[in-house]
Amino acid sequence: MFCYQCEQAAQGTGCTKMGVCGKTPEVAALQNLIVWGLMGMSFWAHKAREKGAIDAEIDLHLIEALFTTVTNVDFDPESCAAVAEKTVEMRDRAWTLFEKANGGPYTGDVPDAAAAWACPDSREEMVKLGREKDVRRFNSDADINSVQNILLYGCKGMAAYADHAHILGKDDREIYAFMHKALAAIAESKLGLMDFVNLCMECGQTNIKTMGLLNQAHIENYQKPQPTPVSIGAKAGKAILVSGHDLKMLEELLKQTESKGINVYTHVEMLPAHGYPGLKKYSHLVGNFGGAWQSQYEEFQKFPGAIIFNTNCLQRPADTYKDRLFTWGRVKWPGVKHIDGWDFSEVIAAAQKAEGFTEKPDKEILTGCGHDAVLGLADKVIAAVKSGAIKRFFVIGGCDGAKPGRNYYTQFAEKLPKDTVILTLACGKYRFNKLDLGDIGGIPRLLDVGQCNDAYSAVQIALALAEAFDCEVNDLPLSIVLSWYEQKAVVVLLALLSLGIKNMKLGPSLPGFVTPNVLNFLVENFNIGPIGSVEDDMKQMLG
Structure with missing residues (x-):
């Protein structure tokens, strides 16, 4: 192969x-x-x-x-x-x-x-x-x-x-x-x-x-997403964990589990679902479980309920949870039960059979900060920039993964000055989305824009700021630090390049399918470069 x-x-x-x-x-x-x-x-x-x-x-x-x-x-x-x-x-x-x-x-x-x-x-x-x-x-x-x-x-x-x-x-x-x-x-x-x-x-x-x-x-x-705090703890009761990106599948599961005493949790890229009024209206959508996708092998063994994947990020399952694991849509694994269509009765039965959670309170994290929500604060954000309260915006997002070097993104978020704001999206945010980074005049320093496809929201925010300050996007006090893993990250990068956005950092390593000559083209035309040390990269971006 x-x-x-x-x-x-x-x-x-x-x-x-x-x-x-x-x-x-x-x-x-x-x-x-x-x-x-x-x-x-x-x-x-x-x-x-x-x-x-x-x-x-x-x-x-x-x-x-x-x-x-x-x-x-x-x-x-x-x-x-x-x-x-x-x-x-x-x-x-x-x-x-x-x-x-x-x-x-x-x-x-x-x-x-x-x-x-x-x-x-x-x-x-x-x-x-x-x-x-x-x-x-x-x-x-x-x-x-x-x-x-x-x-x-x-x-x-x-x-x-x-x-x-x-x-x-x-x-x-x-x-x-x-x-x-x-x-x-x-x-x-x-x-x-x-x-x-x-x-x-x-x-x-x-x-x-x-x-x-x-x-x-x-x-x-599901209506426009709203900033929403999401529990990362657990409520007592039977449980189903939903991993993936497909909101329609989540909605149908929520409908079928209503009044059945089953709590539904999101995993990884499903976290932003909590911000949509049409989904968070279901009181049994109770929280977010676990970290990024690459930790599922260990974490799923601790989840005492049924688990269903509706898109990618599936790993080889452990025998300890394989019998309560399900797939839906395009995602499949040999020997794992696949659900065709919209009947989730087998998933529900597996959840009812499983042990379920005892009460485990924990902190909350914020999601639902899409472009409509952020632009609703536009006057406040612009005033903070003009006054110097906000010195720079950083888009830190993309795919997470298991390869060494990804702690760069955690350290980067931790070490940024307190007069900076982070926009994040996709599962790369799990490297730092549980950190308490505070706020600037009521504006959270960490704004979770959503799933990887919500790069659209990040783009809309950048374009709106450029219009407000009467400048090009590349002239904004904005730096982009991306992590990539698979092909959705590739097309998001192409989207940013097609807008003429320059000076992006990409890591933790460069794609194997990019030849030296093609890389030189990207460097010469877009000044794209690999991540280096946190200190050197931050010094360069902060000027």
């Missing part, structure tokens, strides 16, 4: 024997095959779109299948094989769609991924074929191949956000059109380096639209 799409890639270059995430070589090969098939499907879907022909089922399969290949989502070879088989069927469907719209066969060159190759009958043969579709072989030019991988991983991250929005009834044909165009370009591999760089910038712009669409879906269904 070979996989280097996440920050924990072995030796920083790629996993070749077993995925650090727990992905087996079999699953890695099947996911390669899925991507290969999607490239072929997108070639025909893009050509059909140019003729005015669109198939919503093809668009939906695109985002669901791409999401399947995101890190820490689907570890089940049976499931991945089924997705690969369906992808080939959808490729043929897209091919037929094009020929019907074209009034006849295509007369140009057809890339290998879009040709009439058949999905092998056995899983063994599927794996063998998938092993040949190494992501390092898209292009013989290493730098072009690097940018093609950045584009692919950006599309994977965007597909996750688009899938969440689709579940809430929101779709945008332009988003799907771009992803088909991007994957078709990778399949053909005819464009030059700067053409693919421009596609990466377009990917970032399209992701801003996608995150905005998801933000709109969340607000229309």
Whole structure:
């Protein structure tokens, strides 16, 4: 196998024997095959779109299948094989769609991924074929191949956000059109380096639209998030823990557990759910349990109830809780019960059977500080900046992970001067969101903007501040320090770069799929750089 799409890639270059995430070589090969098939499907879907022909089922399969290949989502070879088989069927469907719209066969060159190759009958043969579709072989030019991988991983991250929005009834044909165009370009591999760089910038712009669409879906269904204190203790009673990003799944579970004596807790990226009026109205949504996703193996053994994942961040489960662990949506693990649809009765039964919590009071942490909430304090914030009470804003966020070096983010937050404000998002905030950092004139120094897709909110806050101070975003007293782990972080970074934001720090290590020449391009054009020592980086940012 070979996989280097996440920050924990072995030796920083790629996993070749077993995925650090727990992905087996079999699953890695099947996911390669899925991507290969999607490239072929997108070639025909893009050509059909140019003729005015669109198939919503093809668009939906695109985002669901791409999401399947995101890190820490689907570890089940049976499931991945089924997705690969369906992808080939959808490729043929897209091919037929094009020929019907074209009034006849295509007369140009057809890339290998879009040709009439058949999905092998056995899983063994599927794996063998998938092993040949190494992501390092898209292009013989290493730098072009690097940018093609950045584009692919950006599309994977965007597909996750688009899938969440689709579940809430929101779709945008332009988003799907771009992803088909991007994957078709990778399949053909005819464009030059700067053409693919421009596609990466377009990917970032399209992701801003996608995150905005998801933000709109969340607000229309659950209203604007409000600053909300959330208990990290426990209430006495039976319990269910929900991990992931999908708010609709949480809502349905809350409806089905109402008046059943079961308390519902959020885990990691579900924490911001507490800020939405449409969700926090459920009195049995009682708190947040645990730290970041990489601590689940130890922490879940201490959770005395049922646990359900609705998106990525799943790890190999321990036998001590595997029988009360469930998955939903795209996330799957062999031998773990998967819930199809919206009936959570099995999860509820597992929670009722489990021991449950005794009362364990603890402190509260603040969430729900999205752009609407922060901009509601705009006059107060602007006055604090003008008076010198707030000297600088720091966006410190992104994905957490187990690799050494991530204590940098804890130390950075701890050592920042008391006249600075931190905006944070995604699970990277678990490195410091339990610290008591105080406030500045009633403005909390730590503002939890939300999930990783709520980078949209951070962008809106930055744009509003730039407008208020009549300057460019890069001229604001604002520094961005990011941690990355998987493909959603890649597409968030592309979104920031597409806005022309410069001087960002990225860590704890740089992606293995970025060649030295591509890194130099990012440094020269955006002054992006790796994190160093806390003291040196802070001195540089504070001027």
